[in-house]
Amino acid sequence: MSLKVYELAAADPAIRFSPHCWRTRMAIAHKGLEVDYLPWRFTEKERIQASGQGLVPVLVDGEAWVADSGTIADHLDRRYPDRPLFACPQSRAHARFLETWVSRVLHPQILRQIIGDLFTLIDAGDKAYFRESREKRFGTTLEALSEGADAALPALKATLDPLRATLEAQPFFGGEASSYADYAVFGAFQWARVSSPKELLDAGDPITAWRERMLDAFDGEARAMPARG
Amino acid sequence: MSLKVYELAAADPAIRFSPHCWRTRMAIAHKGLEVDYLPWRFTEKERIQASGQGLVPVLVDGEAWVADSGTIADHLDRRYPDRPLFACPQSRAHARFLETWVSRVLHPQILRQIIGDLFTLIDAGDKAYFRESREKRFGTTLEALSEGADAALPALKATLDPLRATLEAQPFFGGEASSYADYAVFGAFQWARVSSPKELLDAGDPITAWRERMLDAFDGEARAMPARG
Numbered sequence: 001m002s003l004k005v006y007e008l009a010a011a012d013p014a015i016r017f018s019p020h021c022w023r024t025r026m027a028i029a030h031k032g033l034e035v036d037y038l039p040w041r042f043t044e045k046e047r048i049q050a051s052g053q054g055l056v057p058v059l060v061d062g063e064a065w066v067a068d069s070g071t072i073a074d075h076l077d078r079r080y081p082d083r084p085l086f087a088c089p090q091s092r093a094h095a096r097f098l099e100t101w102v103s104r105v106l107h108p109q110i111l112r113q114i115i116g117d118l119f120t121l122i123d124a125g126d127k128a129y130f131r132e133s134r135e136k137r138f139g140t141t142l143e144a145l146s147e148g149a150d151a152a153l154p155a156l157k158a159t160l161d162p163l164r165a166t167l168e169a170q171p172f173f174g175g176e177a178s179s180y181a182d183y184a185v186f187g188a189f190q191w192a193r194v195s196s197p198k199e200l201l202d203a204g205d206p207i208t209a210w211r212e213r214m215l216d217a218f219d220g221e222a223r224a225m226p227a228r229g
Numbered sequence: 230m231s232l233k234v235y236e237l238a239a240a241d242p243a244i245r246f247s248p249h250c251w252r253t254r255m256a257i258a259h260k261g262l263e264v265d266y267l268p269w270r271f272t273e274k275e276r277i278q279a280s281g282q283g284l285v286p287v288l289v290d291g292e293a294w295v296a297d298s299g300t301i302a303d304h305l306d307r308r309y310p311d312r313p314l315f316a317c318p319q320s321r322a323h324a325r326f327l328e329t330w331v332s333r334v335l336h337p338q339i340l341r342q343i344i345g346d347l348f349t350l351i352d353a354g355d356k357a358y359f360r361e362s363r364e365k366r367f368g369t370t371l372e373a374l375s376e377g378a379d380a381a382l383p384a385l386k387a388t389l390d391p392l393r394a395t396l397e398a399q400p401f402f403g404g405e406a407s408s409y410a411d412y413a414v415f416g417a418f419q420w421a422r423v424s425s426p427k428e429l430l431d432a433g434d435p436i437t438a439w440r441e442r443m444l445d446a447f448d449g450e451a452r453a454m455p456a457r458g
Binding site: 086169170 | 315329334
């Protein structure tokens, strides 16, 4: 049975940048599954209607349409138990705080850094949707967000402090090997790498060394996606 | 063999308020171990010299002197494997980010809210040490920190957002039952509860309901410590 994943694509359909889609792509690489990645744009809600909502990633596995990267990870572990993303139920529960923190705290701060570049990357047909939805979410214009980016970079680097301290204690968020927790964090940095030439990390940062390990993982699955700039 | 834990005590030696000591106390209650809790003050470094450092909690288990609440948790799981604090090695690794975030992000923001009350709670002999070490850490006076507390409360409530969202998905940070991850978070709220009459949480907050469950756990181990005010 062939698996399909709908994945957000840039104007160039080969460029995949969504942080949530990268969580799923790394999870699938971790499990060694074969998947067809289908490019999708923000405005193509009807193509994923069977998932009951309008955002990607969406996994199609036989009759099942599964939305939300965390729910997809749980589906994959249930359906394909080899090479688990979560080693035990408590481990899955412990990862939820990190996933949530990445989505709610880290993503908005990274988005501010890359939003100008991101706007030039996305498909022309997506620009109106992107502008309207993001300006509503942040209560300001894309241009104003982007102008404040440099001043906000030190705050982002401070926000990364608990990631950094965790990686000083262990090589991966999953411990001795990467787990879904790593992919949840990595999605954010891969989003920035693919969308923008701006470097968010210093060379000596333990997060930088970890990001390199993630880029190398699974025969360079993530490194194969070109970095911007 | 009797276990001993050195635990930070207030001017009233029965009052134990340290967030790190509460992580250990809840971990010990979780495992159902019998422990003598010895009151200790900031200035009594020589009493815990055998631990190789100067902070509590310190666990004394036979010949072993173990410092640092996370290291104590690992020691307890290794030495007393029944009722594990961490169900699998990956679960332990996943909890590390949450522990680190609590210590580095949540604790300083809670301390600002309660520091005035905390200063009146601690032993007279600890006040000079406390003032000097905290003023150095924050780069300002205790009084200035305390004066800014009300203005900083909305930022603290926003910081709690990923905890809140996690508890909307599952009853405990450990999933269906509490784990060491819960005790790491609870220590922060118990610190505030024992030290200060200030309420940091709204009644309808999912964190409030979780805190009640934690206060009830282990025959009310944490609720037995009087709340301030």
